[in-house]
Amino acid sequence: MTKPDPSIGDEHYEVVIIGSGLSGALIAARLGEVGIHTLVVEAGKDAADNLDAFHGASIKIPSAPFPPRAHGLGGDLRDPSYEPVGRPVVLSLGEESWRDPSQSYYVQSGPLPFASSYERLVGGTTRSWMGISLRMLPSDFRMRERFGRFADWPIDYQAISPWYEAAEGALSVSGEAAEQSYAGIEFAPGYAYPQPPLAPSWLDGEVRRRLSGLQLDGIDVAVRTTPSARRSRTAKGAPACEGSSSCIPLCPTGARFSPLTILAAAQKTGKVTVASGWVASRLHMGDGGVIEKVTLMRSDAGGVKRQVRAKQFIVAANAIESVRLLMMSRGQGNPDDGLANGSGQLGRNLMDHPMLVSWGLMPEPVGAYRGPLATSGIEVFRDGAFRQTRSAFRVEIGNTGWNFPIGDPDTTTLDLIRGTNTSGLNPSHEALAGSALTLRLANLLSRQFHLSFELEQSPQETNRVTLSDQCDGLGLPRPAIVYDLCAYTRAGFVHAADLSARIHARLGSIDYTNTNSTHPASVDVGPGVDGRPRRIRYFGAGHIGGTFRMGESARHSVVDEWQRSWDHRNLFIVGSGSFPTFGTANPSLTIAALCLRTVDRVINEWRA
Amino acid sequence: MNLQRLSAWLLGLPDSWSIMFAQRGELADALLKHLIAEGHHADLQDLQDRFETVGQTADAAAVLATLDDSTRSIARTIMVAWLLGRYLAFETGQLSESVHASVMGPEAYRQSLVWHLIGATPMGVPQDGTDPWAAPPRVVV
Numbered sequence: 058m059t060k061p062d063p064s065i066g067d068e069h070y071e072v073v074i075i076g077s078g079l080s081g082a083l084i085a086a087r088l089g090e091v092g093i094h095t096l097v098v099e100a101g102k103d104a105a106d107n108l109d110a111f112h113g114a115s116i117k118i119p120s121a122p123f124p125p126r127a128h129g130l131g132g133d134l135r136d137p138s139y140e141p142v143g144r145p146v147v148l149s150l151g152e153e154s155w156r157d158p159s160q161s162y163y164v165q166s167g168p169l170p171f172a173s174s175y176e177r178l179v180g181g182t183t184r185s186w187m188g189i190s191l192r193m194l195p196s197d198f199r200m201r202e203r204f205g206r207f208a209d210w211p212i213d214y215q216a217i218s219p220w221y222e223a224a225e226g227a228l229s230v231s232g233e234a235a236e237q238s239y240a241g242i243e244f245a246p247g248y249a250y251p252q253p254p255l256a257p258s259w260l261d262g263e264v265r266r267r268l269s270g271l272q273l274d275g276i277d278v279a280v281r282t283t284p285s286a287r288r289s290r291t292a293k294g295a296p297a298c299e300g301s302s303s304c305i306p307l308c309p310t311g312a313r314f315s316p317l318t319i320l321a322a323a324q325k326t327g328k329v330t331v332a333s334g335w336v337a338s339r340l341h342m343g344d345g346g347v348i349e350k351v352t353l354m355r356s357d358a359g360g361v362k363r364q365v366r367a368k369q370f371i372v373a374a375n376a377i378e379s380v381r382l383l384m385m386s387r388g389q390g391n392p393d394d395g396l397a398n399g400s401g402q403l404g405r406n407l408m409d410h411p412m413l414v415s416w417g418l419m420p421e422p423v424g425a426y427r428g429p430l431a432t433s434g435i436e437v438f439r440d441g442a443f444r445q446t447r448s449a450f451r452v453e454i455g456n457t458g459w460n461f462p463i464g465d466p467d468t469t470t471l472d473l474i475r476g477t478n479t480s481g482l483n484p485s486h487e488a489l490a491g492s493a494l495t496l497r498l499a500n501l502l503s504r505q506f507h508l509s510f511e512l513e514q515s516p517q518e519t520n521r522v523t524l525s526d527q528c529d530g531l532g533l534p535r536p537a538i539v540y541d542l543c544a545y546t547r548a549g550f551v552h553a554a555d556l557s558a559r560i561h562a563r564l565g566s567i568d569y570t571n572t573n574s575t576h577p578a579s580v581d582v583g584p585g586v587d588g589r590p591r592r593i594r595y596f597g598a599g600h601i602g603g604t605f606r607m608g609e610s611a612r613h614s615v616v617d618e619w620q621r622s623w624d625h626r627n628l629f630i631v632g633s634g635s636f637p638t639f640g641t642a643n644p645s646l647t648i649a650a651l652c653l654r655t656v657d658r659v660i661n662e663w664r665a
Numbered sequence: 666m667n668l669q670r671l672s673a674w675l676l677g678l679p680d681s682w683s684i685m686f687a688q689r690g691e692l693a694d695a696l697l698k699h700l701i702a703e704g705h706h707a708d709l710q711d712l713q714d715r716f717e718t719v720g721q722t723a724d725a726a727a728v729l730a731t732l733d734d735s736t737r738s739i740a741r742t743i744m745v746a747w748l749l750g751r752y753l754a755f756e757t758g759q760l761s762e763s764v765h766a767s768v769m770g771p772e773a774y775r776q777s778l779v780w781h782l783i784g785a786t787p788m789g790v791p792q793d794g795t796d797p798w799a800a801p802p803r804v805v806v
Contacts, residue, residue, distance in 0.1 A: 108789065113770050256796035301786075310791055424801070490728075495806045
């Protein structure tokens with residue numbers, strides 16, 4: 058599909074896009090439509106979805122179906138210093154590995170682990186995503202104005218709203234506008250999502266029924282369906298969701314949006330070339346701060362180099378790889394602290410949606426392990442006056458039992474056969490067989506559920522991506538990360554943990570959440586109902602942002618409202634790295650909306 | 666040797682599951698080859714003989730409690746293979762304390778039975794029907 062030919066430097070392009078993920082794909086497709094000659098450069102490989110690799114993987118981490126293989130059969134990690142196109146993987150963010158540069162692509166110095174990973178391949182990390190497509194709230198764009206906290210965006214909800222519609226169209230989002238009209242979200246009159254919402258799971262219905270009437274701080278704990286880029290109905294030959302319970306890493310039916318569809322449409326215009334296996338290692342600045350060319354290194358041919366010139370450059374790697382490229386472009390005629398860094402903000406304000414995962418057993422079977430990974434959530438804590446003092450969060454209702462928290466159904470099955478108790482469900486260490494085994498398994502597994510509390514993280518300048526002195530297999534410096542959770546976010550965790558306990562009590566479920574975590578990615582959340590202190594592990598949501606924040610002035614931000622560099626006017630840096638605050642919405646829909654808005658601007662300027 | 670019959674007894678699954686076992690000949694063949702390749706043919710035969718002696722209605726857990734360690738390990742390996750499509754790791758004929766269980770292969774994962782106990786399909790395998798996740802849960806055993 059893509060162009061692996063090392064001769065790409067022979068041509069001259071009008072636009073070069075670095076990164077073929079959601080952002081790069083959407084922008085390339087639009088440029089191709091209007092006839093702008095565009096090269097999309099992708100460091101990773103052009104690999105098809107490999108369902109067999111996922112099904113056959115003993116350790117079913119998100120990177121399992123994608124090359125290169127990150128670990129051996131026993132889970133031993135490959136040394137990233139030998140990888141030409143390294144990436145962080147879940148296993149390298151573990152208790153032992155996160156601070157070990159021989160196991161972790163990130164070179165982390167703490168004090169807490171940054172716990173999110175990403176892919177580097179054609180299509181980017183959106184090859185492996187849930188498809189959750191929530192809009193950000195009007196308040197999310199106005200944190201300083203409304204709550205006296207952090208920063209306001211240079212655009213507001215009204216400005217982005219039409220682009221949300223465009224993004225929902227591009228991603229074929231399933232949802233219902235009336236149900237999504239909360240916390241100030243408004244839709245244009247008569248607006249309808251491209252697809253009706255996916256049916257809520259049986260578990261969703263049980264949670265909704267049992268939580269009816271529950272209030273916390275005077276707020277009704279309401280359950281509503283979650284808009285997602287998964288088709289609820291077949292359309293134009295494209296399939297509808299069949300409930301394969303694995304949107305991550307792969308949707309086996311193709312019902313969930315994939316950027317490969319957009320890349321294929323881009324290439325079909327005849328104006329867009331996608332070149333995989335080329336690592337952008339340096340952007341070159343000419344007179345007046347204009348970016349003139351990019352140096353590319355072939356990932357599988359000993360770092361063979363080419364240089365490609367273009368009139369405009371769009372860096373669309375991700376919030377870490379984009380920063381890495383701009384910082385690698387330092388000195389030798391470029392500024393000493395990297396490109397696009399006149400504000401000194403490049404790489405700062407690294408954010409995620411750190412997650413508290415809670416899991417329990419319902420009194421009766423709830424149909425665990427069926428359906429998409431999640432179909433409903435609790436959104437009422439995404440906004441409120443409390444944001445003056447603590448972070449907001451949303452709650453996702455997990456349809457896949459205890460798979461995420463403990464790796465079930467495997468862990469409980471092995472426990473009951475071997476007489477162990479890793480799951481916590483076999484406290485008597487019984488070794489079962491026969492109908493006693495299968496009846497017990499059916500009883501336990503069918504009652505499982507989990508909740509993911511995804512927290513708004515506040516921007517902090519000290520949470521930062523820079524360049525390490527540790528290199529990858531091409532001799533390029535790997536990302537160095539400093540990361541912590543501030544008091545604002547930690548206060549949100551306390552509230553999330555308290556709500557979790559209240560929900561379990563109301564559901565009548567037995568709460569098995571580990572409140573005595575010794576993992577380095579853990580936070581204290583105060584005493585529980587039994588008066589004992591609780592220390593709960595947080596997980597990364599894979600939502601990485603903030604590192605090239607947009608703003609209203611060159612002094613305080615890296616890009617303007619169009620995601621254009623203040624310092625280099627033919628350079629755009631796009632993606633969730635431009636978010637000055639992070640809200641609680643999974644970022645992909647907002648990334649798509651911003652990119653469609655950016656490319657519209659680029660095209661209008663081109664025409665002018 | 667009828668591995669499927671032995672397996673159905675070890676898992677306490679009724680005759681109605683015989684079709685599920687019959688459809689999973691590939692998994693059965695792979696498991697049998699694995700056990701023989703790992704040198705467990707004699708233990709497997711002991712287990713089969715014991716099954717023939719006690720009969721289909723005997724309490725599998727009670728019988729397993731009377732077996733020697735290596736024969737019991739074979740029984741557990743068979744149960745894990747059918748339920749999860751994974752091989753338990755062996756160490757000198759015994760189950761390792763630090764046991765891990767590697768997936769037998771993509772097809773064995775797709776054929777694994779634990780999901781069917783609760784009316785689900787393996788993660789990454791589509792379900793039948795329209796919006797089946799919205800229907801009441803169906804616990805099959």
